[in-house]
Amino acid sequence: MPAQASLLVRLHRSTADSLGGLPEAFWWLWVSTLVNRLGGVVSFLALYLTAERGFSASYAGLVASLIGLGSAIAALVGGVLADRIGRRPTLLAVQVLTALTTVVLGSADGRTAIATAAFLVGLTGYASRPAISAMIADLVPGPDRARAFALNYWAINIGFGVSAALAGLIAARGYRPLFLVDALTTLLCAAVVFVKVPETRPTTPPLPAAAPTASGGVGPGLATVFRDRRFMALTTLTFAFGLMLQQGNTTLAVDMGRAGLTSVAYGAVIGINGLLVVLLQIPVTRLTRDQHRGTVLLVSALLTGAGFGLTAFAGSSAPRYALTVGVWTLGEMVQAPASMSLVSELSATHARGRYQGVNSFAWSAASFLGPAAGGLLLDHAGREAVWGCCALLGLLAAAGYLALGRRMDAPPGQA
Template sequence: MLVSLVSNPRIRRVVRETVGGLPRQFWWLWVSTLVNRLGSFVVTFLALYLTAERGYSPSYAGLVASLFGLGSAISAVGAGVLTDRIGRRPTLVAAQLGTAVSTAVLGFVDGQVAIAAVAFLVGLCNNATRPPTSAIIADLVPAEDRVRAYSLNYWAINIGFGLSAAAAGLIATHGYLTLFLLDALTTLVCAVVIFVRIPETKPQASPEHPADAAEPKTSLLAVLRDAPFMALVGLTLLVALLFQQGSTTLAVDMGASGITPTEYGLVIGLNGLLIVVLQIPLTRWMEGRSRTGLLISSCLLTGWGFGLAALAGSSAWLFALSVGVWTVGEILHTPVMMGLIAELAPTHARGRYQGVYSLSWSLASLLGPAGGGLLLQYAGPAALWLACGAVGTVAALGYVALARRTGAAGRRTGAVTEVAAPAAAPAAEVEKAPAGA
């Protein structure tokens, strides 16, 4: 049966259209991403480690996660600037080496202040990998294949995440220190792969490409003044606040409800598994559909998917249903946002744009765990999960308002900037003039 599937012309064509024609260096980056996420145990299990293993309060676990997010927020912008100035490869290798060392140290430190300080360093180094990775993909891959490449990289992230989350729950039963050390080791392997196999890809001015030298320089302030882009960053922040609950307050609530680390690993691993299975079929289904409609649906599914956790009690199956619903929201949201950011980011400022976009996720990792931890501790799980539904609804309304505003601007100026423009599938979407995890 497997042989017949492989030999099926339609399946071969789909596979070829999905993975074919991409540069060899991209696949080394893809392998590096996969290995890194296969070992990404610490962030997923940090809240559970602090509360169940160390005995700290949910609010302290939220504070540590927020300090991790503070480091991520600082590095998002800083790494974006460094990516454009000193190059993609040195920024990425330095970030991965720093992540490996700080993650290993986090497994050994004791005391609330020390744990919080090292968690900040882990966040600082870990998130610095995002802007150079996105820029490398944009540099290596032709414009017509770029969004497909981003989707494949995102796919690798979720393959690794799904497997690591399930495995980490089993490993944690034998001691959390092993999680920290394995995470550090896989990150170190990734740094070596990047250093050996990925060349510096930063575009350089040359006689063959004189336009590179003539490109205007885009300052960080200019990026912040790009109103349509910053509106998307703000709405992404709201959605990202919801996703942060999946690795922080969800773990704490499930632990308090009697769910074991193994069960939590399997439940949260469902997120990555569903993305791996459903991403390509759903993104093909999304082709030609309204961006606004897809973004609204994704916000509502995400918000009220988390809202379903209010009904879960001590049932791992109901928690799994909740994860399944908000995962569909994630699948709908990510490809559309990738296309929008690709349209808005100029070639010569890819690092800065990717850094500022990454800032929305970093700020969410700073604000989300702290806010969620406080709500969980002082208002209870029902209030927390219903608040998630409300945030998802607000984000959906924000996309409606943005679509109307950009639509009106497009009618006045003749520019095609509507959020509601038809969305293309990642396998076929072509980047517009100058154009990410």
Template sequence: MTADAQSAAREATAAGPVLPRAFWWLWAATLVNRLGGFVVVFLSLYVTLDRGGSASFAGLVTTLYGVGGAVGSVAGGLLADRLGRRTTLLGAQLLSALGTGALAFAQGRTALAITACLVGLAGNASRPVVQAVVADMVSAKARVRAFSLLYWAVNIGVAVSAALAGVLAGRGYTLLFLGEAAVTVVCALTVYLAVPETRPDPVRHGDDADPGTEAGAEPSNRRRFVAFVAVTFLVGLLMQEVSTALPLTMTRAGLSARDYGLVISLNGLLVVALQLPAGRILTRFGPAGPLTVGTLLLGGGLGMTAVAASLGTYALTVVVWTVGEILLAPTAMAAVADLVPGHAHGRYQGMYSFAWSAAACVAPAVSGYARDTLVPTALWGASATLGALAAAGYFLVLRGRRDD
């Protein structure tokens, strides 16, 4: 090997596994799509301030949006395996754009509620499809890095879209929603034209084959996956505490909503700053270690809220559980891809996404009941305990597994 070749090899190793060009088209479209994602940020305000709905009706509309998202996760994954990734993704995103545009002109409570549910369904249907495309086109050793990049794009997109939405909302919600619809259409067409179909041949693999039938997979992989999804649901409940229990705990401690905003902004800043370098490091390990440590940090950071007494200590808790989130998110998506055969990536990524959507639907009621019946110390102590149980669950499900 020449000196130039050796130098090139060292640079390639330092940069991490090479990702295909189609991945970068998908990544760019995801980033732009999230930059224009305004509905989730302002849905409840749109219902109450622009349409004159009550707080309870806004809660109902938001819940229906979440229910639609849960159904969309499963439906999108199934269709991706049956109809193909490109067709399903294009259909889901065009339907999402249509629903978002219709939301700006929906008349009456019933139409508003149904349209919000449709937008949630179509919008979330694309999530498992994107994850399946990444799992299909990227090698096992590069998946954690690829999902880290994707997660980074989602987070920076959400952060910027929230700021843009605040400015554009002053000019009316119609412009806001039509703008999101237009961005979604552009991204849908870009991905459809630039990203090839990645679904493995279903005839060669068999649509109804068990995960254990693919070469290198164990017969117990289906049971492992079910257990993995159950543990992920528990982790999802913990993550929801950030937006349900944490702001109330801080305000009861004498801090303001502005203080909560400042503290929670650390989460986004840390993800943007650390997710990419963390992704390079995580590629060196199997999934069990990062998921176990990440879940312990998530539960431990939330548990520390029980003894937080100042803005600085609340900020410290956010730093701890955010590091856990950085370890968890890309590793979990890559672990799902490693547990199942290629032709089934869509449906299994759909069930994984469903666990998060179900947690988002259940957590507000559970958290509300816990706040009414438990003192804050007990609530956050229970969060730490749940984190420890989930960490043990991940370890037991995935121990001994490494990327081939």
């Protein structure tokens, strides 16, 4: 009995340390994120276009890239809107528009119509990211932000893991209902925000245009963000990291389809990504939160590059694909909270939306170029070239994170 009591006490302390002390508004934002991610049609879009509609891998990559192009534009626009008109109005408007464009994509027919609808989904669907990230930074004090971003990422992957498994089963009977479910969850997300999440934008006036910001720049404009050299170095590495992760959303599905594996198998394999994040994100974040940021990000790049590189040896075995997903998921879990917390640390208070927008722009640029590059490589150079390039990119990103960590430790005049 004493041993059991001690175990319960330790479990209670661990839970309180991981989940306690965060504002109520943050948890409602967390719930809205979870609801939104229960619709996961984008992850099955490449498989829908190739297996269901008969398009080539190159065209599927192009469509995914158009979503990325739309999201790249949306990231910057969404960041500016979050600072100018507020986080909450921006979030509500783009979620309603996302639901509408998702339905349009599901009913589109013909190459041009599908491509146009995909661009609109990217344009609306990703404009919410800077607002959500800025809200978290507004609501949560600095020491707790890495934990808050990890919890938000946890919600994303709980929803993603559930949606991937269920969507694979639904897709086996037809893909069109997936678009309607995705639209419905987006509207439910907007309803939660409307009822429970207040505006968080700072009310005090922004710094004058000539005043220095916390990150070393001046003023809160987009130009200032792009002149912030440390932040832009981080953004460049985020782009490289995103190029790797995009292969899991598009190229991996096509590769598994060509290996003779079904949509159910892909759903189960990619669902491991979300399942591992659900089970391990909080322990991994606690394990790494006191470690050097450069080391944490370096390890994340090595794991992610290795995981995707090992896909070249998966053959036609679903368990082998599952193993590779497990390896790069560990890298993803290590990278996400560390990178997002660093972004908020470098952001000036009244430019948080813009900083988060530029960071989202890096992910969106990766989602624009990554699927197209993966599809072209798969069609014209073979699967070994795709996964070999991912391994190389992981090594390059690791070297970049190592250099950035040293630069962050250097005195301001020597950075």
